[in-house]
Amino acid sequence: MSIRRTRPGRPRLVPPTTTSPPREQILHAAAQLFVTKGFAGTSTREIADAVGIRQASLYYHFTSKDEILAELLERSVRPTVDQVERIEQLAAPESPETALYALALVDVRTLAEAPDNIGLLATHPDVTSSEAFDAFRGIRAELADAYGRIARTAAPGVATAAEPGHLGDMLMHLVEVTTSLRGSGVPIHDATAAAIASTCLRACGIPESRIASAAASAATLLDDLPKNPGHH
Amino acid sequence: MSIRRTRPGRPRLVPPTTTSPPREQILHAAAQLFVTKGFAGTSTREIADAVGIRQASLYYHFTSKDEILAELLERSVRPTVDQVERIEQLAAPESPETALYALALVDVRTLAEAPDNIGLLATHPDVTSSEAFDAFRGIRAELADAYGRIARTAAPGVATAAEPGHLGDMLMHLVEVTTSLRGSGVPIHDATAAAIASTCLRACGIPESRIASAAASAATLLDDLPKNPGHH
Numbered sequence: 001m002s003i004r005r006t007r008p009g010r011p012r013l014v015p016p017t018t019t020s021p022p023r024e025q026i027l028h029a030a031a032q033l034f035v036t037k038g039f040a041g042t043s044t045r046e047i048a049d050a051v052g053i054r055q056a057s058l059y060y061h062f063t064s065k066d067e068i069l070a071e072l073l074e075r076s077v078r079p080t081v082d083q084v085e086r087i088e089q090l091a092a093p094e095s096p097e098t099a100l101y102a103l104a105l106v107d108v109r110t111l112a113e114a115p116d117n118i119g120l121l122a123t124h125p126d127v128t129s130s131e132a133f134d135a136f137r138g139i140r141a142e143l144a145d146a147y148g149r150i151a152r153t154a155a156p157g158v159a160t161a162a163e164p165g166h167l168g169d170m171l172m173h174l175v176e177v178t179t180s181l182r183g184s185g186v187p188i189h190d191a192t193a194a195a196i197a198s199t200c201l202r203a204c205g206i207p208e209s210r211i212a213s214a215a216a217s218a219a220t221l222l223d224d225l226p227k228n229p230g231h232h
Numbered sequence: 233m234s235i236r237r238t239r240p241g242r243p244r245l246v247p248p249t250t251t252s253p254p255r256e257q258i259l260h261a262a263a264q265l266f267v268t269k270g271f272a273g274t275s276t277r278e279i280a281d282a283v284g285i286r287q288a289s290l291y292y293h294f295t296s297k298d299e300i301l302a303e304l305l306e307r308s309v310r311p312t313v314d315q316v317e318r319i320e321q322l323a324a325p326e327s328p329e330t331a332l333y334a335l336a337l338v339d340v341r342t343l344a345e346a347p348d349n350i351g352l353l354a355t356h357p358d359v360t361s362s363e364a365f366d367a368f369r370g371i372r373a374e375l376a377d378a379y380g381r382i383a384r385t386a387a388p389g390v391a392t393a394a395e396p397g398h399l400g401d402m403l404m405h406l407v408e409v410t411t412s413l414r415g416s417g418v419p420i421h422d423a424t425a426a427a428i429a430s431t432c433l434r435a436c437g438i439p440e441s442r443i444a445s446a447a448a449s450a451a452t453l454l455d456d457l458p459k460n461p462g463h464h
Binding site for chain 2: 037038041158167170174176180181195204
């Protein structure tokens, strides 16, 4: 079944690279179908057809469609969450502003590189209402907590005014503009990522002069971080 | 068909009020089903069943499932966009900070009151990829433009640093945290709305002292606005 609803700037169904491992080919084809047709509107049969394998072979790699989406969704947050501890060790508490800038930057990059802009599905009702994605929601909550924790250290007064429990959610949402821009066909350049990270610091009431120095320190800090296997 | 996947804090299928106009009953039942089961996973038959009418009667009010979702989505942005002109007339250009605060506050309220948290579906692939929702995407782009235009007037220096074209998108995304909080069962109090609006101003580099006065002026301004028919 071919996909006719593609639009400019939307992911397109391209022939899968037959040299990638089958598991990766399945994930890639599924991501394209989920983002184009919706999760409920996609069958495992269609995913198998897109890869050019039989449905039985697909079930050798994944027990269900839920499991495929769960893995894809994890790839939109796991690479960021995996860096949180190192970022906090290297930057906070001496320079929580650098930590916040670095976290936002890593998060923008993860979302910009996640397969087929799968981050778009994070707030999808299928995902927020099914227990199959409890693990993903747990990782996402961990990320919101990290934003909140670092932001509270960076700007204690403002964090209280903006309700500690929600500041992390607000910053995470702000950074998720990445998926929306990407979905509209806007390329996520380094300047775009820097603008989003700077806006996060501004949202915490951090003045311009300190944002500039946080940006410089974050660049150094990220060079020191072990390369994330999810990035290329 | 009953819905078994409801979770704490999620919209629940409740018997429709038989005193509301049928069109409203259809919209309400559809919203609950779309948010719980996804758009692709819901049939017009199920919507008709939930209302207790025949499918033929549903088609008397709406020509398609797309048309139902389009109207629901419009209700998550139209009440805000309808206030933009008045907000800008009353506040900008003398006080663009007040205009931005007021816009964010009206937007939080619209999202907090939209039927069954339907704002959650705004970035849904079904919506972003189908031409049936071109009109909705147009109104949403209008809202992002308004955020950007007002923010540029409120903080011209910062707006340039944060790329003029994207500042509006970032602020709109930040405010959409409302749907995410609401989806997690967090009540959207006046204090929550104020925290989100203040964070928008901070994100534009506006200092605390001026945020406090913008909040006070915005309260007066909103009292002067004609009551939005979509609000209760």
